Amino acid sequence: MTVSSVKDYVTPTSLAAAIRILREGNGRATVVAGGVFVQQLIDMGLLSGTDTLVDLSRLGLEGVRVGNRRVRIGAMTTLTDLVGCQRLSERRCGALWDAVSNFLPDQVRNVATIGGQVCSAFPSFDLPVALLALEAELEAVGPAGRRKIPLDQFYQDYFSTVLQVGEIVEAVTIPANGERSSSASTHFKRTATDIPLVNVATKLVFDAGECIRAIIALGGVAKTCVRLIEAERSLANKKLTDDVLEGAAGKCVSLDPPDSPVVPSNYKRELARVLVLRSLRKTMNRAGDRLKS
């Protein structure tokens, strides 16, 4: 039978109220987005530092809006609502499209939110890895006002982000210039309802038919999701032959994933290498005639 320190569950109807409750909670108020992660922590007795649950579902933080330069996705948008979203198509936004299209099971996808996936700071969730490759930025708001946080500066440690007490993420934005880049993401997990062991997302940016920049993001191989910078540099301004791609994927040898109860770290390293190669090839196929072969 679940016993918990949680004393209250509130669903504020204004952003100001939500921020105030979180600030006054002084670290003992925890945000509920989709609720999947938090409820599981409670049932496992792992949320002993929380007095108040603050549900963000009545703040109007759902929805996708396309601006001139960036696409803005409300933090409480569910992953199912992102599937089939015209503005987040396979061609323009492949990494995110893959992450939501391949997300199983439906029972979690229907309630999980993009903000929850990002802010849980779980190293092997799919969305943050895809968003890292897409050079996402977070729009945060808190007692000190609003600020933008690049996703690659957001994570500090397992379950730990740079958000201050009272701050929440309102939206995730990604560049709108889908035509000048191509991306993909993939993962490996044992069963449909498992959390992935390793996640990979890749983006290639083109200019006049050449790849000028690459982004390679990984999850499940460190205490936060990470970019493989050395591999990215090895692809910039290069002709993407098999040798070059394999060389980039080979940089996974420098990863130092912690041993997990499921697989040893050298298995994860090899898994990462294979998935990086697959993701890069899928990214290139998606690029089609935008990339000269």
Added chain:
Amino acid sequence: MRRKTLALHVNGSIRRVGVLPYDSLNRVLREYLGLTGTKRSCDTGGCGACTVIVDGRAIYSCLYPALKARRKKVLTIEGLSPDKTLHPIQRAFVEKDAVQCGFCIPGMIMSAWALHRDESGPSEETVRRAMAGNLCRCTGYTKIVEAVMIASQSSL
């Protein structure tokens, strides 16, 4: 511990119940409302036996905070056959011999209900994908998939 009142809209009617702030929807349905058709198995979002419908979508009730269900419409297996006649999906499961011990079945049927709400005549691949969040240790899934596919041919 002060309980919070939850006016839960479940299977077409409002049920008022006092809940703890950290109760899951699964606990409220089974232990407070006596709706034990929904099962509790892994309690960690891995098996699907707890699957119910909230606002038309399949969810894991073991991972859904009860108080999140305020202002939402919940449908459980009991709600599919309120007058005790079998729902077409239930009939399909019987016709196809898709039930062995029965424990996974309410969850399977609710996931199938959600699939048929969004899509008529789903392919086998679509069925298997939509039902991927429901595990069965008895049947090997073949008959369950067949049942879900023929259910699409009945009027729902």
